[in-house]
Every structure is written in structure tokens, then in C-alpha cells.
Amino acid sequence: MEKMGFNIIDREKARIEFRVFAYQKKGVSLLLRTKDGEKTIPMEQEEPHIYSTVVEGLGLDVLYKFSIENEGDYPDPYSNYQPQGVHGFSQVIDHGSYSWNDGQWKGRDLEKFIIYELHPGTFSPEGTFKGTVEKLDYLLELGINAIELMPVTQTPGRWNWGYDGANLFSVNKNYGTPDDLKHLVDTCHQKEISVILDVVYNHLGPEGNYLPVYGPYFTEKHKTGWGAAVNYDDAFSEYTRAMVLENIRYWLEEYHIDCLRLDAIHAIMDESDIHILQQMSSTAKAVGKKIGRKIFLIAETDENNVKIINPPEKGGYGIDAQWMDDFHHIIHSVLTGEKGGYYQDYGRLEGLEKAFKNYLYTGEFSQFWQKNRGTDASQNPGYQFVVSLQNHDQVGNRARGGRISVLVDFHFLKAAAGLIFLSPYIPLLFMGEEYAEKNPFLFFTDYEDSELQSAVSEGRREEFKDFNWDDIPNPQDERSFFNSKLTPRENWNEENQWIFNFYRDLINLRKTHPALMQLEKENTEARVNSEQKIVEVKRWNNNKKLRALINLGEEEIPLEVTGSRQIFNSEWKQYGGKIEGDSSTLYKGNLIIFEES
DSSP states (O other), X not given: OOOOEEEEEETTTTEEEEEEEOTTOSOEEEEEEETTEEEEEEOEEEETTEEEEEEOSSOSSOEEEEEETTTEEEOOTTOSBOTXXXXXXXXXXXXXXXXXXXXXXXXXXXXXXXXXXXXXXXXXXXXXXXXXXXXXHHHHHHTOOEEEEOXXXXXXXXXXXXXXXXXXXXXXXXXXXXXXXXXXXXXXXXXXXXXXXXXXXXXXXXXXXXXXXHSOSEEEEEEETTEEEEOSSSTTHHHHHHHHHHHHHHHHHHSOOOEEEETTGGGOOOOSSSOHHHHHHHHHHHHHHHHTSOOEEXXXXXXXXXXXXXXXXXXXXXXXXXXXXHHHHHHHHHHHOOOSGGGGGOOOTTHHHHHTTSOSOSSEEETTTTEEEOOOOTTSOGGGEEEESOOHHHHHTSTTOOOGGGTSOHHHHHHHXXXXXXXXXXXEEEXXXXXXXXXXXXXXXXXXXXXXXXXXXXXXXXXXXXXXXXXXXXXXXHHHHHTTSOOOGGGXXXXXXXXXXXXXXXHHHHHHOHHHHSOOGGGEEEEEETTTTEEEEEEEETTEEEEEEEEOSSSOEEOOOOSOEEEEETTBGGGTSSBOSOOSEEOTTOEEEEEEO
């Protein structure tokens, strides 16, 4: 299939080819906006439903739309940039003009990732890609070696989480230009930071999504929470599949992204002989081989299904890793006592004994889902799972965007983080977690369509009916966005600094100690004393052995005298505690790590 969208075929002559799939249309023209005004050029139908034309001498940043006879003028479905927003003209981007400086970067092994998820609009005061660049040294100080950007495609209005993208290829103008994103990735690589990009292939946003105008990119054959499913297996689905696979190549090749996080893949419906997820995996692996860089895909899924991450020769799709919700849900429900929604399936601390080596649900009946849920993941390596204490969903999809730092006691924050970093899985932090940010991360939108403005507020109330949460902020209220911005470091209090010190040193231990560096579940053991709410975790690698005690209860527990050396204690003074050196007591919310000889 020929390249869709624009294609610069001669830079010196500014010769550009345009091509579009327009199903059963009477005619299609190219509408150009130049300094001399607008100009319309008829496009030729080179084969059924495919129209193309070539222009020359108008520059390499020309603005354009496709004009469909008797219907209207619309942005390019393959647009790389929408400088006037989702409804405006698309702009040609000369990707060859950016000079990369990351030639020595070959990527990082997945099991070495320490991931920091961030929203570009609220992470820095500027809310831009350039603002993110300014904070990279801060992330290095913390010990982060991989950032995960929430979606960066163009969304309606001034701000959005990113999951309302109007198309797959356009860089969000609210954060900067395509070159600004490249500079961010380039700078990350020069500082040896991997870059993960969140991409959305299960739906497009409700405003500015003009794909249905062009053809059957969606199908009523399947239904999702957003309505008609993206068409991966119905008539003319080859055009959708080609678009998505090209999008994967686009981010990996044009923007040097190291890893793509696939949003909510349970809503990607495909009954084809070869599932689109398997094709995504093989496409990413082919790009990695071509450019000589380590490339990965990580799936977000709530299905507990190893088919997603098993290789095709074992009947799987070959995705490299997946998010593991069970681990978060156990910790959160135990610490908060919440039982609403899906938390009704959790709340038992002893579940950690299994979750340190497997899903919690491996075929058992789920009260929330009202069906048997999960498969056995005991034979899958730890680096195939990403776990977190917080992420954008678990914070932002609470009614008031409440972080764990406002839900539980200061000491238990440290204990909970300890469980994440002691696990044999890939740890993920959500921005602000590392210093116990108190500001919420609310759901925010800036729809221009009046019907959507009211619908989104009603929809949020409906979404949370199972959780019994009241007083839900209006996503369209600009305060929902501004209140979600992080506290500048110069405004931190003493507690913020203590938590930062704790995270920084715990991350360093995770990255450097032989017993924690290798994500091997067979060298991991977790035991729970349910009565006292004590978790004991053992990790070992050859003769290097660690034993950790985590007190999630309210009682202080005397420690037995052993020959082990205390190498980490969450109650040390630099972390906001009162202890110097070894402790004889396991306090409430206390994490102590021992090195055994």
C-alpha cells in the first residue's frame, strides 16, 4: 500500500505528494493555504477509493486540507501537526530537517527500566516539551531511567489527558512543535533516559475525529465503551490496520521513541486470523532490527491474560510486557479499606504472597466482573509486568483525583513504595509520587463542542456510581487543569523532601543491589502475617540475599536479634523518622531491609 498523507519526494524543489483513502466519494481535491490565499487542486483517483496529487514550489511547511465533493473540507487523517487545532489545516512537516544527536543510543534492557509516568501539560510550570527537558536532571537525581509520556497527539482545546486524540500522528500544539518533541527525546537519550510513549489504538476522541468521513475506519460489528469499535476485522479494515502499523513505525523511526505503551488493549477487537496486536509486535521488532535499537511494546490490560505477552510460537501476540493491576489493587485496598468497584475483589493482604509471583486472579471467580478471570502467569518472567503504587488511571479516575498521599498516613506511603521496589517486576512511578504531592490529578478536558461539554460532566458522574463518590469536579472547569499541576520544588515542605530522599535511595538500591537487579520470580518469596499485617519479602541472587520486613499494621513489633545487617530503614531521620543506625523495633508503616550473609 502506497504511503498515505503527505510524502516529501524532493526537498530542494519542495515537491510533495499527497494521498488519501476516501471511500466511495464523488471526488476529492487538495485545498492549500498559502501566503497568497487558498488554492484548490483536483486529485486523481489512482485506484478505487485512493486519490493523489503532487505539488511543487510551495515550501515544506504548507498548510492543507482534503476537500471532499459535496461534503466539506477536512484535516488529513495522517496529519503530523495541527497548528490551528483539531478542526484546522494540517501542516506538512519536514522530518529530515531535524539534526539528531543520539547516534550512540542503542536503548536499554526492559528489566532495567525505572519508569516515571508524566503528563506534559502538568509536569512542568510551562506545561510543554521544553519544560519537561528542563526537569530531566531532576529525574536523573531521583534515579529515573525511563519516562512515559501520556499521549501527545492533538486533542480539542487547551488541555486534555491525551486520550481524546483526533488522529494518530499529530503532535499536540499545546506542548510544542514536532521538533520540540524530538528535542525532548534527543536530550533524554543523551542523558541515557529511555522514552515510552502512550498510544491509543482502541478509539479516537469525540471531537475533531474525521476518520468516519473518509471511510469505514470504525465498525458496528463490535462495541466498546466509546461506541463503534475501531475497524480491525470488517470490510476495508486493511486501511485501518495499515494506518496503525504505519503509526508504530512513525513514532519509533521519526521520533526515536524506545517503547510504546498500548492503551486499554482489551478494547481492541479483532477476529482476524492474525490479531492486530501480533502485527503491532512484529512491526516494532522489525523496526528495532532495522535501526539497531532496543524497542519494546507494553500493553495496558485488565484481563490477566498471558496470551498477550507470550510469543506467537506459544499462541500469544508477542507483546513484551503488560501492566499488572492486581498488585496495585491489593496494596491500595489494604491501605485504604476501600471496597467499591473493582476493589471489592481485593482487600486481603495475604494476596501478596501470590501476587509476588503471579496474577492474583488466575481463573478464580471475580465478584466485580461476575465471571472467572485470569490465567496462570507463574512461568512468565518478572520483566513482563509493570507494577505501580500510583498511575494516571488510579489517581485521575478517582472522583477528586486524590493521590495515595492524601488517603493514607505518611509512614505507610513509604511502606507501600517499598513493596513496589522489592517486587520482581518493573516499577512505575506517577509524577509527584516521589515527594508525596498533595495536589490532585483531576480529569480535565477543554471541548469546544457545547454538547460534549455537558456530556463529559454527566459521564463522569455515571462512571463513578459504583464507588459511591460524591462532589465530582467538572472536567470542563479550568480549575480542574490548573489544580492538577505539580508543586514546584522550591515550594516543597520538609515532608516532601523526606519522601524524595526515601524514593531516591530506594531506587538506587533497586538499581545496584544484585538481589534486586535481576527480575527473577523464582528467586523471590513473600510471606504475610495477616494478624499483625507484616509482609516479609526475600530476594536473592547467588550468595547475595535480602530480607525485608514491611509493617502495614498499627502495632510496633520488637525485632529478633539476627546476624543480618540493616541496610535500609524507612524510619531513618533522612526519611522523616527518628532512627539512626540499626533499629530494634519495626514501627507502624516501617520498611526495614536486611542483607543476609
